[in-house]
Amino acid sequence: MPTYQYACTACSHEFEAIQSFSDDSLTICPACSGEIRKIYSAVGVVFKGSGFYKTDSVAKKTTGESTTPAPATPVTPAAAAPATAAPKAD
Numbered sequence: 001m002p003t004y005q006y007a008c009t010a011c012s013h014e015f016e017a018i019q020s021f022s023d024d025s026l027t028i029c030p031a032c033s034g035e036i037r038k039i040y041s042a043v044g045v046v047f048k049g050s051g052f053y054k055t056d057s058v059a060k061k062t063t064g065e066s067t068t069p070a071p072a073t074p075v076t077p078a079a080a081a082p083a084t085a086a087p088k089a090d
């Protein structure tokens with residue numbers, strides 16, 4: 001069951017609601033019956049750390065992909081081969 005985080009726009013009351021995917025989003029604040037908004041859905045992710053971690057992970061992945069074509073290019077064997085794989089050293 002995913003947990004959704006809501007915040008009331010009227011009284012700033014924040015709460016979590018466990019709903020199934022088929023359930024409609026909540027719209028009424030249980031504290032003041034005011035209008036609420038969904039902040040995010042926390043489905044197996046850590047709270048505010050998730051966004052940063054996600055971005056960091058994507059950045060690293062992008063960097064890795066950019067270097068991936070290098071070993072596959074025969075024109076730059078020196079750049080692709082690390083020091084441990086260079087037997088021609090004196």
Ligand SMILES: [Zn+2]
Pocket residue numbers: 008009010011012013029030031032033034
């Ligand atoms: Zn409220």
